[in-house]
Amino acid sequence: MSQHNPQQQQQQLSVVAVPDDSPAQNGGSSHPQSLMSMSEKLEEELRSLGLKIKRHEDNMKLIRTEKNKLEESILDLQVILGKHSSATPETENNGHSSNQSEEETAEHILRREKSAAGIFLQLKRLHISQAYQLSVTKDVLGVVAMLGRVDDDSLSRSVIVLICYSCISHCRL
Template sequence: MSQANGQQNLKNNGESLENKIKQHEENLRFLTSQANRIDESILDLQVSLGRYHSTHVTGIENGNGALEAEEETIQQILKKENTAAGILCWLKSNTLSWASNAVFTKDVVGVVASLARVASAELSQVLSEHLGLETMLAIVCKTHEGINALEKYDAEGTVNSSRGLHGLGSSIGKRVHGRYVVICLEDLSERDPLDSENLSYLTADGLGLRETLFFALFSRLQIYGTRGEMLGALPCIVDGALSLDGGMIKKCGIFSLGSRKEVEVKFPVTSGESDLPASYIQAEDMARMLKWESSKIAADIIREQQLLDYTNANLTNDV
């Protein structure tokens, strides 16, 4: 190749890289403007939702408000002080301890019992008894990163008691006894509705707790008013059924008999949720989707910046 051809190729490569740099810079400007627009929209929605909360009292039942009902559930969990759920709730209630653990703060959503609200004490009783204490105390993570942060192991595969949640428990004088259940939202991908309070928690696919956690737990469970109604529907029951007066069918052909037992940890009971206006619910849904969109744009911005840095480095090396 002649010297002239070599110089021309260098010039062409340089111009190509400069064009790529301009394109990446334009993409970054566009993405940044989109991110700013979405952030402003989210802020406006949060202000509107905050105004509604400041002027309305919802979730009242027998003199017990939504916050009191949720606090009661948290206290039930805290009583299980040597469980993973109990330690986790203690950490979340002590903001400094929780905030100092970035992976937990970012990825751990909470404990199953604290993530839903139901409309009656009867429904709380039967759903909580159906799941059982182990599942009610299950820790919910968004991704496998959260699960990996919860527990560490030594070279022999033994749980390292000085790291992860075990280590945090030891630091506050508590110890995780035995096994505990962890649910990973990114592994659950179905869609179905339940509680709306925690829909700001999203998987990478933009799915909330309705479409993931509670679909996995309750999607095929049937609920009847009485045992008689439940037994009358036996031909239609495949994956379990409950009745509000205490009847329980685990799955087709397997019945759970005897008196109902007092459940140690139950879902909070709040009756006012159905009174929320349609505009409020729509605003919540919009805020959830905008937050998901914002997270995707943030990822795009990081990727564009990496491409820009890479192209700039190539241009510098060619000069």
């Protein structure tokens, strides 16, 4: 059945033309019986539409409930992540601070000259103030390896993709 809004359906159901003095086509029954039959059909269609609307409303309630549960889970995970990151002190690995580790990651990305992330970091280093003004890079949020880190440095360095605000920006790169 095609999807219409309720007003369109109501208009479609209420348009009925019946001549005053012609017998109905269903076995020659009289005009009042024909109107009663059409009225019953319309009432049945209306009941059917009402049930469909109720079913859709119930589905919407279920979806809202699931959405609220997911939002709560996301908030819980953000709190846990915040506690985890604030509880983890900046440790020194072989005399390197986390800032130096970030520089190492950037150098690793720059070695991959032909990757989008490598080109982006080259632009950023060469033209720091102008890099974000270029039409190609203005919607770039950052390089994944630079935005988020994991405990495993090799894994962190191997994920070197760009995060863009829009698909159009991604396609330009």
